[in-house]
């Protein structure tokens with residue numbers, strides 16, 4: 001995928017908690033380059049991780065975008081070699097699309113989510129989380145949480161490399177924010193409570209719609225006023241579909257050596273996830289993502 005080299009990235013909705021750790025509330029954030037800075041940051045991260053289980057602080061973890069601003073500044077010609085800068089560019093493009101066209105098409109009032117990078121563990125309005133859960137969205141604080149180390153796992157363990165696979169993951173999480181805005185997320189939670197035997201089925205409808213929304217953004221990624229993303233190739237689409245399939249429930253069950261059991265699925269099969277990404281991409285219209293009707 002190609003990015004606009006001249007674009008100024010907007011970091012106002014990005015929190016850089018890398019190296020901050022989850023429970024490390026109130027402490028100073030080490031900002032600075034060089035090997036020493038890196039080592040100190042790692043030590044802090046370990047401290048933060050150790051205190052993650054205890055309720056040592058109610059103040060939010062420190063966040064600073066100073067490093068990120070430096071790394072992703074226009075003056076850094078290699079910035080789009082960095083996963084964090086690509087993610088910020090994709091995030092800003094997602095904000096542009098959903099704010100301008102996507103949310104109005106769904107008659108939803110738009111507000112931005114916040115993207116928070118973290119390492120190892122993080123405190124959220126949805127509780128404490130470690131990196132092991134993978135990227136996630138918390139409706140309680142309207143934040144998308146990503147440990148960028150997940151993308152190594154996606155490439156190596158799940159066999160889904162490529163820059164656009166990373167874009168797809170972020171677009172999927174952003175899709176959950178859109179579901180919060182439309183009220184679909186709340187609707188699904190209510191349905192799950194009313195009908196516990198169909199809990200997984202409803203969860204799958206929620207997840208497949210987020211995949212569909214990722215496809216819708218893909219169709220619109222190169223449009224818009226800001227147009228941070230300048231090109232999406234066939235290779236990129238393959239990379240996104242590869243990721244959508246790789247995180248399908250059947251593949252994950254196979255991967256972890258277990259039996260493939262559709263009863264326990266919560267996200268949908270590889271084929272379903274690829275299919276719904278394609279529904280969104282082919283229509284370019286978020287109204288096409290009615291997964292509940294077709295569930």
Ligand SMILES: [Zn+2]
Nearest residue numbers: 172176207210
């Ligand atoms: Zn999801």
